[in-house]
Amino acid sequence: MLFDIARTTIAGRPALTVRGELDLATAPRLAAAAEPLLTGSSDQLVVDLGPTKFLDSSGARTLMALARQARESGAELHVLVPLGNRPVRLPIDLLDLGAAVPVVASTAEIGTAVARKDAGT
Amino acid sequence: MTAPRADEDALLRCAEEPIAIPGAIQPHGALLAVTEPDLAVVVASADAATLLGRSGGTLLDYLTDDDADRLRAALAGDLAEANPLRVQVDGADVDLVLHRADGLLISEWEPVAGAEEAGAAWHRRLPSVLQRLSASATLDELTEVLARDVRTLTGFDRVMVYRFDEAWNGEVIAEDRREDLEPFLGLRYPASDIPAQARALYTTNWMRIIPDAGYQRVPLDPPANPLTGRPLDLSGSMLRSVSPVHLEYLANMGVVSSMSVSLIDRGKLWGLISCHHYAGPHRPSYPDRVAAEFLGRTASLLLPTVVGAGETDGLVEVARRTAELTAAVGRTPRTPRALATALTEQDLTVLDLLPATGAAVRLDGQLRLLGTTPPAERVVLLVRALLDAGAGATDSASRLVPEGEGLAHTASGVLAVPVAGEDFLAWFRPETLREVTWGGNPYQSKTAQTDDGPRLSPRRSFAAWSETVRETSRPWREHEIAAAQALAGHLAAATLARAEEDNRLAGALQRTLLLEELPKVPGVALAARYRPSEDDVVGGDWYDLVPLPSGRVSIVLGDVAGHGLAAAAVTAQLRHALRANLLRADGPAAALDGLNEVIGALLPGEMATVVIAELDPETGGVVVASAGHLPVLHAGSGGAEYVMEGRGPALGVLDAPSYTETRLALAGDDRLLLFSDGLVERSVAGLAAGLDALRQAVDAGPADPQQLLDSVLGELNPPSTDDVTVLGVART
Numbered sequence: 001m002l003f004d005i006a007r008t009t010i011a012g013r014p015a016l017t018v019r020g021e022l023d024l025a026t027a028p029r030l031a032a033a034a035e036p037l038l039t040g041s042s043d044q045l046v047v048d049l050g051p052t053k054f055l056d057s058s059g060a061r062t063l064m065a066l067a068r069q070a071r072e073s074g075a076e077l078h079v080l081v082p083l084g085n086r087p088v089r090l091p092i093d094l095l096d097l098g099a100a101v102p103v104v105a106s107t108a109e110i111g112t113a114v115a116r117k118d119a120g121t
Numbered sequence: 122m123t124a125p126r127a128d129e130d131a132l133l134r135c136a137e138e139p140i141a142i143p144g145a146i147q148p149h150g151a152l153l154a155v156t157e158p159d160l161a162v163v164v165a166s167a168d169a170a171t172l173l174g175r176s177g178g179t180l181l182d183y184l185t186d187d188d189a190d191r192l193r194a195a196l197a198g199d200l201a202e203a204n205p206l207r208v209q210v211d212g213a214d215v216d217l218v219l220h221r222a223d224g225l226l227i228s229e230w231e232p233v234a235g236a237e238e239a240g241a242a243w244h245r246r247l248p249s250v251l252q253r254l255s256a257s258a259t260l261d262e263l264t265e266v267l268a269r270d271v272r273t274l275t276g277f278d279r280v281m282v283y284r285f286d287e288a289w290n291g292e293v294i295a296e297d298r299r300e301d302l303e304p305f306l307g308l309r310y311p312a313s314d315i316p317a318q319a320r321a322l323y324t325t326n327w328m329r330i331i332p333d334a335g336y337q338r339v340p341l342d343p344p345a346n347p348l349t350g351r352p353l354d355l356s357g358s359m360l361r362s363v364s365p366v367h368l369e370y371l372a373n374m375g376v377v378s379s380m381s382v383s384l385i386d387r388g389k390l391w392g393l394i395s396c397h398h399y400a401g402p403h404r405p406s407y408p409d410r411v412a413a414e415f416l417g418r419t420a421s422l423l424l425p426t427v428v429g430a431g432e433t434d435g436l437v438e439v440a441r442r443t444a445e446l447t448a449a450v451g452r453t454p455r456t457p458r459a460l461a462t463a464l465t466e467q468d469l470t471v472l473d474l475l476p477a478t479g480a481a482v483r484l485d486g487q488l489r490l491l492g493t494t495p496p497a498e499r500v501v502l503l504v505r506a507l508l509d510a511g512a513g514a515t516d517s518a519s520r521l522v523p524e525g526e527g528l529a530h531t532a533s534g535v536l537a538v539p540v541a542g543e544d545f546l547a548w549f550r551p552e553t554l555r556e557v558t559w560g561g562n563p564y565q566s567k568t569a570q571t572d573d574g575p576r577l578s579p580r581r582s583f584a585a586w587s588e589t590v591r592e593t594s595r596p597w598r599e600h601e602i603a604a605a606q607a608l609a610g611h612l613a614a615a616t617l618a619r620a621e622e623d624n625r626l627a628g629a630l631q632r633t634l635l636l637e638e639l640p641k642v643p644g645v646a647l648a649a650r651y652r653p654s655e656d657d658v659v660g661g662d663w664y665d666l667v668p669l670p671s672g673r674v675s676i677v678l679g680d681v682a683g684h685g686l687a688a689a690a691v692t693a694q695l696r697h698a699l700r701a702n703l704l705r706a707d708g709p710a711a712a713l714d715g716l717n718e719v720i721g722a723l724l725p726g727e728m729a730t731v732v733i734a735e736l737d738p739e740t741g742g743v744v745v746a747s748a749g750h751l752p753v754l755h756a757g758s759g760g761a762e763y764v765m766e767g768r769g770p771a772l773g774v775l776d777a778p779s780y781t782e783t784r785l786a787l788a789g790d791d792r793l794l795l796f797s798d799g800l801v802e803r804s805v806a807g808l809a810a811g812l813d814a815l816r817q818a819v820d821a822g823p824a825d826p827q828q829l830l831d832s833v834l835g836e837l838n839p840p841s842t843d844d845v846t847v848l849g850v851a852r853t
Contacts, residue, residue: 024683056802056843057682057771061728064774068726087807091798095730095749096770099778 005033008048010080011110015046022052022059022088031062038066043075046110050080055088060095067101078110079103140318142352145338146360147331149404150231152341154353155180157196157226163347164225166360168339173230174211180228185209188217195219196226205407207233216407223346223354231359236406239274244412254419260427264295267394267420271413272297275405277380277396281305284392288312289320291392302399314370315393322356323383324390328414330380331363332404334371338362359407378403380410382417386424433670436600437701442474443604444697447611448723451690455615457485464612465489471546474608475601479531479549484612486543494549495528503528504537504547513537514597516550534594536602538609546609550594611693640666642674644738648826648849650834654799654842661688661729662797662846663696667703674738675703675712678795678848679731680750691727695719695772699731709733709746710780713769717748717780720773728773732795734850741787741852746780748772751801751812754794754819755785761820763812790824793850794833799843811837826851 003020010017016033020026030047037045047066049055063079070077081088083105092103104110146152151172154164160180170176173183181189188208195203196219205216214233219226250270257263264282272280279302282295289312296306315323323329339362346353355361371379378398384391394417405413446469453463461484464471472480472491479494481504488497495503506524507515518525518535525532534550649664661681668674677699681692695716702715712733720727732750736743745753745764749771752763767783787793794815801811818836822829826849839845 054803057680057728057730057798060771061682061726064728065726086809090808091802094751095728096768096774096778097749099770100774 003029005029007033010046010048011107013044013046013078013110014042015048015080017048017051019051019053021054021056022049022062023054023056024058027059027062030059031065034066035069038069038075038077039073043073044077045070045075046078046080048080049088050082050085052081052085052088055091057091057095060091060097063097063101077102080107080110081105139352140364141322141354141356141361143338143355143362143364144344144352145340145362146229146355146358147333147362148336148339149235149332150229150360151339152358152360153180153183153228153230154223154225154346155228156224156348160226164341164343164353166339166341169230172210172232180226183210192217204411205231218359218407220357222357224348225346225353227353227355227358229358229360231407233406236404237276237409238406239276239409239412243274243409247412250416251419254416255423257423257427258430260424260431261295263420263423263427265297267416268295268297271382271394271396271416274409274416275380275396275413277378277398277403277405278302278400279305279397281395281397282384282392283310283395285312285390289315289317291315294392319364319367320390323381323393324385324388326357327383327385327417328359328380328410329361329363330359330378330404330410331368331371332378333402334368334377334379375399377401380405380413382414383421384417384424385421386428391421391424429670433704435598437705439475439600439604440697440701440704442469443607444694444701445469446471446474446608447693447697448690450608450611450615451693453615457487460484460612460615461487461489465491471608472548474604475536475548476595477534477536477548477550481545481547481549483544483546484540492549493531493551495532499524499528500547503532503535504545505543507535507537508539508545513539514602516594516596517592519592529592533592534597536597536605538605540609541613546605546612548605552592552594607697640668642666642668642738644853645674645736646826646851646853647676648830650830650845650847652799652834652839652841652845654844661692662799662844663692664795664846664848665696665700667700669704669735672737672739673735675709676734676736676793676795676848676850677703677731678750678797678846679729680797680846681727681729683727691724691729694724695729695731703733708782709735709744710767710769710782713746713748713772713780714778717772717775717778721776724773726773728771730771734793734795736787736793736850738852741791743785743787743793744782745785746782748778748780749774751796751798754796754816755787755791756794756819756822757788757791761816763816787850787852791851792819792824792826792829794819794829795848795850797844797846799845800833800837800839800847803840803843824851 003026006017008015008017014037018030022030034045034047067077079101081092081103083089092098097103146166148168151169152166153162153169155162162177162179165176175183184192191206195206200219204218208215208217216231216233218229253266254263257266268280268282279298281293283291284294285291291310293305293308296304341353345351376397376399380396382394384393449463449467450460453459461482464482470491471482479492481494481500482489488501490497490500494500503518503524506522507513507518510522512521514536515521516534518532519529529552531551532549533552535547537545537547539545661683663679665677666674667677679695681688681695698719699712699716702712706712706715713731730748730750732747732753734743734745734753745767747768752765755762755764764783764785767781769778769780801815802808814837818833822832830847830849833847
């Protein structure tokens with residue numbers, strides 16, 4: 001099964017777009033790719049699960065770990081899961097993962113970096 | 122050995138004595154038995170004429186007009202409520218106590234003069250005494266309060282709370298006494314001290330008093346009840362004359378006056394409040410005795426709660442320590458030396474797992490001893506002999522195998538579990554006799570050696586009791602044995618696999634997490650299927666059945682995120698922690714709250730899902746709470762539906778999620794299915810389609826849980842890349 005993580009830009013922010021199945025075997029690759037973005041020069045990251053086909057509990061745990069890292073380093077994290085992506089949305093809802101991980105359904109909910117900064121000052 | 126022979130005769134004489142029909146009373150009052158409704162006196166105690174100033178006639182003849190009116194009113198209502206009628210006889214106060222027996226109305230007359238009265242001050246304090254009793258969280262507290270307040274109330278020199286064991290041996294578990302007296306706390310008595318017919322009497326009559334053990338019996342005249350031709354039944358009488366053997370027993374202990382109040386737990390005699398006076402005769406007034414009986418009755422009502430709480434605490438404590446030791450094993454490099462060190466040299470050792478005085482760990486042939494044990498060279502032989510004899514848990518090893526001979530003082534009780542090969546874990550308890558602590562010498566009272574030969578005395582009591590418990594330890598309880606086996610299972614997995622791959626170890630560890638055989642729960646049909654992943658990648662599924670003290674049973678299915686050894690170790694800890702929480706918590710949601718705290722405090726970064734269905738086998742009521750787990754499937758006559766209420770986030774997602782519960786009823790042929798995501802999530806069309814397929818399969822499947830699970834697994838045919846767990850529940 002094809003799995004791939006691409007460095008992209010979404011809503012003007014650095015993003016990682018995840019293709020294929022995010023599970024026990026592939027989740028460590030997402031963690032490795034996200035870490036420098038959360039702790040480095042950028043304080044923003046979008047994890048795009050739009051093209052992701054499957055999410056298991058190991059993948060969910062990795063998303064939780066990313067949310068924790070983001071909180072600790074003061075970075076802003078969004079996990080993008082369109083409502084139409086049921087194979088990924090359903091486990092997220094079942095686990096109530098939204099309570100700990102900032103999950104959004106569309107790029108509109110993220111807002112632009114500039115607007116966010118205006119709102120904050 | 123002639124002395125025990127004579128003792129047995131004394132006991133036998135006592136056991137055969139007709140204590141309910143002694144044909145006599147004690148002299149601190151008078152008895153008149155009358156027929157109804159004419160109240161004609163048909164039986165009178167020999168002292169009635171002297172005490173009451175007349176004989177014969179009717180009961181009314183003995184009373185002033187006012188008192189006679191009160192008597193008539195009392196007879197028309199509940200006698201227990203009327204007692205005592207305080208009446209005037211020759212200008213003196215007398216407590217008149219009434220009950221019915223043998224077709225007669227029995228009236229007992231006890232002069233108030235000469236009785237001790239605690240007075241109004243004590244009775245005003247009654248609310249605070251009751252408050253103290255009901256606020257007691259433990260049996261120790263309850264019985265201490267009871268002994269202290271009964272003594273304050275009645276003024277006896279010594280008040281003891283006495284508890285019976287299964288064989289009716291007694292133990293003093295609480296005591297309040299005059300300071301200069303030797304303590305009796307911890308003393309044991311053999312069952313024969315209070316013979317069976319006395320125990321039967323104590324179950325119906327809650328209170329006995331002997332104001333002066335040196336009394337002269339007052340015979341009844343005539344001795345027989347004219348209605349029946351048999352001796353009058355005095356089992357409900359407060360003046361009943363007691364067995365001469367009992368009086369002798371009291372005299373041998375130097376007791377001049379005694380009183381006892383029954384403690385009855387759900388209809389069964391549980392113990393006694395036993396009061397002694399040494400300084401001279403002692404008679405608390407009838408109202409004070411009633412107050413003492415009331416305290417005994419109140420404590421009796423509280424017994425099931427505090428005794429139950431003590432037992433549950435024991436369960437919770439052992440479960441908690443099992444979890445901690447299991448975690449320690451999980452953290453330790455899997456060499457025998459490191460494991461042995463982890464079990465014997467850390468803050469928490471195998472000796473702390475359960476109540477024992479000694480423990481032994483033998484790993485890879487190396488033996489380590491903790492606490493008080495037999496000598497090393499005998500431990501191995503003893504344990505091997507017991508395991509070979511199929512007696513892994515015994516309270517009397519020295520009687521069971523020759524290898525135990527002479528070891529009763531350290532190892533009457535042995536709990537041994539094999540680990541692997543010749544390796545084992547073992548715990549030891551001494552004979553119970555050794556555990557008795559003496560606050561002083563209990564033998565100082567005079568021991569009578571009468572012309573008739575030896576009879577009952579405290580010294581002989583203790584000697585007799587010693588015989589019954591020699592070479593016998595406190596028994597091992599079921600949950601203690603289970604904890605020992607669980608720890609040995611984890612160790613076996615760790616040592617077995619040390620040369621193998623992590624996955625194999627995790628697999629062995631996880632197999633100990635799954636039940637080899639489902640416990641039998643009356644009224645419930647249970648089935649479980651666990652299919653490990655074929656990739657040899659071990660998952661974090663676990664399931665459990667936890668019978669609760671309430672009679673309900675918790676059915677648990679959980680899944681720890683991740684695979685391999687780490688996940689299996691986390692799973693082990695969560696399973697034990699959840700067991701402890703289920704036993705302690707108010708319901709499944711509260712247990713999940715507790716478990717989430719465990720993850721937050723001890724396993725940060727881990728995530729797990731759990732669903733709990735708590736079933737009441739009697740009513741079919743089910744309480745469901747889920748932490749992020751796939752919903753439970755409820756199949757009934759109306760079709761199969763997922764239970765979507767009672768859900769909260771997965772464990773580890775939030776710090777304090779506050780889980781909720783939902784309730785449903787399992788009626789008739791209804792089935793409940795709990796399952797792990799492996800059953801549905803890799804469905805070709807996705808998780809939602811998998812859930813739909815499962816619902817259809819269950820709807821069309823057979824009713825029997827075993828057949829249903831086989832049918833569902835066949836129908837869904839989940840891929841073998843993940844482990845799959847399914848539980849089926851129905852009522853029988």
